[in-house]
Amino acid sequence: AAKLAAAGADVALVARTERQAALLNGEGLALRQGDTETVCRVPAYSFERLAEDRLPERLEGADWIMLTVKQQHLSEPLLALLGAMAAGNGGGRLLCFQNGIGHAERLSRFVHPSRLFLAVTTEGAKKLSGREVAHTGAGSTWIGPAFGNDEPGTASPEIDNAQKKAVKTLNEAGFRTFPSNQMMEIVWNKLLINAVVNPLTALLRVRNGELLATERRIGLMRRLLDEGTAVAKACGIPVRDDVWEQIVDVCAKTADNASSMLQDVSSGRPTEIDWINGAIVERARRFGIPVPVHETVCDLVKASVPESGQTGGPLSP
Numbered sequence: 001a002a003k004l005a006a007a008g009a010d011v012a013l014v015a016r017t018e019r020q021a022a023l024l025n026g027e028g029l030a031l032r033q034g035d036t037e038t039v040c041r042v043p044a045y046s047f048e049r050l051a052e053d054r055l056p057e058r059l060e061g062a063d064w065i066m067l068t069v070k071q072q073h074l075s076e077p078l079l080a081l082l083g084a085m086a087a088g089n090g091g092g093r094l095l096c097f098q099n100g101i102g103h104a105e106r107l108s109r110f111v112h113p114s115r116l117f118l119a120v121t122t123e124g125a126k127k128l129s130g131r132e133v134a135h136t137g138a139g140s141t142w143i144g145p146a147f148g149n150d151e152p153g154t155a156s157p158e159i160d161n162a163q164k165k166a167v168k169t170l171n172e173a174g175f176r177t178f179p180s181n182q183m184m185e186i187v188w189n190k191l192l193i194n195a196v197v198n199p200l201t202a203l204l205r206v207r208n209g210e211l212l213a214t215e216r217r218i219g220l221m222r223r224l225l226d227e228g229t230a231v232a233k234a235c236g237i238p239v240r241d242d243v244w245e246q247i248v249d250v251c252a253k254t255a256d257n258a259s260s261m262l263q264d265v266s267s268g269r270p271t272e273i274d275w276i277n278g279a280i281v282e283r284a285r286r287f288g289i290p291v292p293v294h295e296t297v298c299d300l301v302k303a304s305v306p307e308s309g310q311t312g313g314p315l316s317p
């Protein structure tokens with residue numbers, strides 16, 4: 001939001017709590033990039049208030065709604081609010097940045113499928129406080145319709161134009177962004193990467209780069225990738241030949257990063273495992289494909305976070 005606003009886009013934020021919205025409205029949104037911090041003024045609303053009140057005109061008329069919550073945050077009231085925002089005057093389009101799969105199908109019960117778009121990004125961002133965010137790494141972003149239009153050139157002119165405008169706006173804000181009509185393929189490609197890196201870093205409590213440090217870890221990574229690839233192919237998803245090389249590259253380029261799942265497990269928060277490895281297990285069952293390593297990491301990751309998600313934290317002595 002800070003980078004889009006700096007590039008001249010008309011942006012508003014929706015925080016979860018009224019408290020955070022008041023903080024953002026009072027003190028501004030601070031963006032940290034390297035050693036530089038810039039503060040910008042972006043009007044903020046809260047989900048808590050919006051879920052109860054009428055939608056303000058500004059949000060009802062939004063061209064694009066960028067959804068950056070985690071999969072486990074997609075509650076029924078949030079889905080209903082997004083449905084209302086995407087149905088307003090002129091009809092907003094919803095761009096979903098989630099890792100994992102399953103959200104497009106859930107959202108399509110509330111938002112017309114023609115207004116649903118998926119984004120896959122390798123940009124890195126970290127919330128530092130209620131009003132501060134760090135841009136932790138530049139990457140690339142692909143956006144496109146969630147359903148249909150698999151054949152290049154078959155999207156409606158309206159979708160094409162909306163997509164072009166969003167790509168242009170994101171590029172102007174400094175995000176290297178590309179349009180795609182094969183988002184399912186791109187989403188699955190990222191899924192296969194996350195399904196290897198995230199659970200293993202979370203369970204072994206290591207940073208991304210340390211996964212490549214031993215043959216035993218590499219063996220587990222390869223078994224997760226082989227099982228995941230078999231499921232993707234059974235689902236009719238073309239899998240790139242160089243996914244393994246991409247995984248090695250991600251681990252090398254983000255060597256010092258704690259993966260999002262490691263961060264969640266270390267803080268005792270619920271993880272996105274159900275929408276990453278869990279989604280692979282669920283689809284494997286449909287096709288009768290054995291995925292013992294995915295099943296095991298799902299159980300272990302879930303067992304490592306207390307059911308209530310209230311405690312957890314560093315390893316016990």
Ligand SMILES: NC(=O)C1=CN([C@@H]2O[C@H](COP(=O)(O)OP(=O)(O)OC[C@H]3O[C@@H](n4cnc5c(N)ncnc54)[C@H](OP(=O)(O)O)[C@@H]3O)[C@@H](O)[C@H]2O)C=CC1
Pocket residue numbers: 014015016017020047068069070071073078097098099100121122123124125126127260272
């Ligand atoms: N961070 C990254 O670099 C990348 C993340 N992704 C994906 O993007 C998604 C978001 O990741 P990330 O930003 O790291 O996740 P975080 O958990 O850091 O941020 C999610 C935010 O959503 C807020 N939220 C939850 N529920 C609501 C609601 N009902 N209304 C408004 N806001 C809400 C949370 O607020 P609160 O804190 O108050 O609970 C939180 O600030 C995930 O699916 C992740 O896998 C993909 C690529 C890179």
Ligand SMILES: CC(C)(CO)C(=O)C(=O)O
Pocket residue numbers: 099193194197198208250254257258259260261
């Ligand atoms: C690519 C990777 C593994 C980078 O940390 C990621 O997306 C995550 O942590 O969720």
